[in-house]
Amino acid sequence: MIFKARPGTILTSVGNQFFLVSVNKRLRLNDTALFCWERLSSSKGIEDLIQAFMDEYEIKDAEELDKQVRELLEELQRGHWIEVITE
């Protein structure tokens, strides 16, 4: 699956707080969600995302990471923050 940030969804920040904002809703981002969102400004597959996390955070346990990234993507998808552009 390829994911991409949904058009019209806004990533914004003030001070050290980051937020995703869309019509009628907002989401305060933690570091990993922010990292994930920033990568999705251009479309990415789940494998590319996992690899990006492994490189950024020097993670060895790919299996655990795979689970966490899928959960994060599901949460972002549930909130309509991202869209699946191809199956």
Place this chain on the structure above:
Amino acid sequence: MMERMEELFLDAYRCAVNGKDTNWQEEIDESGWRRIFHIAEAHGVLPMIYEALWNSPSFLKLEENYRKRIRERAEKMMLSQAQSTASVLELCQYLNRLGLHPMIMKGMICRNLYLHPEQRISTDEDLLIPQEQYEQYHKAFVEHGLTPVSADTELSEVSYQANQMYIELHKKPFPPESKAYGDLNRFFTEVESRKVSENIYGVQVFCMDPTDHLLYLICHVYKHFLNSGTGIRQISDIVLFSIKHLDEIDWELIQDQCNEIGITDFVSTIYRIGEKYICDSFPEKLSQIWDTGKCDEQPLLKDILAGGLYGTSSEDRLHSSNVTLRTMEARNTGNRLSLLGTIFPSYEYMRNRFSYVRRIPLLLPIGWLHRLITYGMDSILHKHTGNDASEALRIGNERVQLMRHYQILEDSGTRESLLKRIYKRSHHSVFAPLLSPIFMFIAMSEYHILNLFWKSREERMPTTQEQRVVRENVTFIAKSFERKNLAKGLCRNITRYYPGARIIIADDSREPLQVNMNNVTVVHLPFNSGLSAGLKAALEQVQTPYVMRMDDDELLTVRTKVHRELQYLQEHPELDLIGFGHTTAIRLHSPMFNFREYFRQPMNDALKPLKIPHMTKLDTNHIVLGKVANIYLARTDKLREVGFDENIKVIDHHEFFWRAAGVITSAAALDTVVFHRHNPYLRKYRKYRSDYRNDLDYIRRKRRKLQS
């Protein structure tokens, strides 16, 4: 002088714009912080200021609860802005699906200039639409859940709101009914045909092209400056927009239009503030264009800091707009300011203050009474806080002085500007046909007196030998339109100085020009063929190696010395064109005064660099310039190489030298003088001469094509 907290505010703002932390170390007490955040709130830039401060040692010394309150306020403002942006983007997507593409003015387009767009707060979003499509937009807005704020949809601006957004739908960029700035709409008649698109958060939105948009931003600041004031954010919008689109903007056009409005000093000062207080890396090109080194920015900066966003910092200031607006109206309409007008302001002023007057104009007298009672009550209740009518009057008068300081208003205290005003108004008066012969009488008297004066200083007519050389080598060409007497006068004048010299007049008047002189050829063209078509046709008939280009309202003087400049051209093969100095009736500025305009135009924006650098001194009397006045002696073959563009009817001047740069080398002969007798009372001529919008559009399109 600025107070310390104002300086700190500006420093924090500069850091925010440039993506830096303030890193302040100094101790600031709570009242100081309150002052800084008060200014930030008044200017609608609290999130930006917080962004620059949140990690600075000084700020971290503040009590945690206070810092938390500021953070929460900044977050709230920013999130509410972001939600408004998201809602407007959703609206744009919806409109795009319906085939409606409004142009976003400032707002979102300006937010996108900042590092953190949503920290730049807008009070609303302004959309410009073609007036005839209003009904379609209204229907679409209502279907999308927006409701009009007022039932009066006949206004030029109709506001709509929904939960998270407030939209102002503009049928015209500025309210046409305003006597102070309604006529600014004349600059935006064709914007729809030039609109461009931008991608914002993945959504395609439309806006004016960069030149139009910058002019709109400038005019918008000007509009608010005439009302109650303008904020620092509007200044940074203009400066950042200019930097982003530096190479796309037609700067000459912007300058011309600012000059026409009379706000060149004001705009230069805006850029000066940007250079000194907002941008860390301010482009040299902008400094040169606006000559920012000469600006006195302190009075405007003081007004900006005191006024807050749109000058809304206090009720007094808002009321002071009655004084400033009425002063501008008086300037634009030529009417005098009166006490009655101050007590009973115009409908335009009242409709913005009292909604019931806007809805029912017949209630204007009730509005006046309401206003007088409110003022009276304010004066009694707020006597000690300064919130009263006299304070509004004081602020208004101070701001009128500020408008004079930046030359938006002429200094009415001087005799010269009063005369100038009367002179300008007389051009359009019913007496213009009577004033025309009087003007010509004065102009010709000046011409003869000047010539006599110069002759007394040992200037002389050309000798027979000099006349022969000019006759054999030079053809005089001029274009004439609806000024038969002037054209005939020019032919007689040239023949008197250089008997037998060949003259070619291209004429496109409604009734063809007839000149019964053996040395004169008249090339007849269809009515209103335009300046360039005429010059092209005249140039085609030239058979001499040199050509002297003049206008039909000019006259040679004993100081023109075409023969001497011809010899100079013959001796200097590196030069192709020599421009002459001129003095214009009735004011008779010296030729050097007029040359200064060209000293400031190095033609850096031309297609090719100059062969010899601008301002290179060739001798005590000749200097290389990128552009000279349209009175020049040139090599015929080189002039043909550059040519004239027939599509340009009126304003060929800059376009010609823009193309000529790098092809021919121009110089100015500093001690020469041609007499210019431009008669402003010729209505028929003026009507066609002032219609140059199509030329501007054509030149812009042509430039873009050539540059790309």
